[in-house]
Amino acid sequence: MDNPHHRHIRSFVLRQGHLSDAQSRALEAGLPRWGIAYQPTPLDLDAAFGRSAPKVLEIGFGMGGATADIAAARPDTDFLGIEVHGPGVGNLLKLIDEKQLSNLRLIRHDAVEVVDHMLAPDSLDGFHLYFPDPWPKKRHHKRRLVQPAFVAKIVSRLKPGAYIHMATDWEDYAIQMLDVLNAEPALRNSVDGFAPRPDWRPLTKFEQRGLRLGHGVWDLLFIKR
Template identity: 50%
Template sequence: MNDSNPQQRIIRSFVRREGRLTDGQIRALEQLYPLYGVDWTDGPLDLNRLFVKPGPVVLDIGFGDGEALAAMAITHPEYNYLGLEVYRAGTGKLLRRIEADGISNLKVMLTDATEFLKAGVASASLAGVQLFFPDPWPKKRHHKRRMVQPEWLTMVADRLQPGGFLHMATDWAEYADWMLELTNQAPDFENPHRGFASNVTARPSSRFERRGLRKGHQVFDLILLRRAGTL
């Protein structure tokens, strides 16, 4: 699709505003991406072949600097994690962490997560999808850029195995309400917490979470399960 054609413009959840990369980040992308990164151009990818050991695969969308995702992969060796990001500096940072800590159940992909979910992930192939502190796009005219939309939820549900999870977190109260309202209307998901989940321990704290807390924001977690047999 051509971005410059207004009729066909893709509405993206991000704006590329990347400053200069450090030499270390450039080196990491050049030398470590071939080892711990995943290339994808089109068509469904065989996710199981990406990892050293077979295991249930969890997609982490927009890992930022990757600190929380690396911690999660280390504490959950029973899962294989594929982190998706468009931000190259953060990807370089996470590649260095994977190398330094020898994390074998974590791979990264520089890609637009929505495009990858659409064309690169087969139906019922994921054990989980996590979306932690996505860009909130607070202005009303930008709400269309939010990752969480009715059609996005339908697509995520299709890619999840029955019983698979979608875990989302945000410190933006109005986006949290938006997520709750849309997921309440999504027939493919059940919400075992009947609202926001409390006392969540499944997620290490991240830089964006701490920033929100410093500003006095409350953090909201939504954990949903893919119903069996609805699609």
């Protein structure tokens, strides 16, 4: 029997969801071209993208709409997206084809294992985490992705001067994120407290609806010292 102390707590539940025909076709055609298979060895990011350019990691891109928009608006930057859910991966692959994007690569695997084994120290210029699962019940807070050990792991993969950008629409999670990021000695806050939404992060339909209903959204922007 496995020792439970040797297994990390997963921050996601694997909900496969229903793949549309278009998403299925995109997975079949797009993964061989834009996907990167998980491997327990360091990834050569420049080779994976076919060029030398700033590299930004995003964990949990959902259906990929915002990710595709960001990649389209920042063609001089390469974006590596990690997501476990098939419909989201398929949808972003479809958007890559529709928008003719060449600066996106996707890994369908547990993000913690990818960061642990595939990303070298000081290899990233930025990190995005948008609207992660808030695990709202207090007994589930330990499943939240933003914890001190995880942030330290991400920071170790960032170059000096690289940024961390997070956003959430759960206020208590936003406060936890701010506390965890403030407590990481290798980071400094770019502002005093929460940050204005940067121009590069588009408003999602879900977010626009929440704002109309008076719900808050909190952005955090930290820089590695």
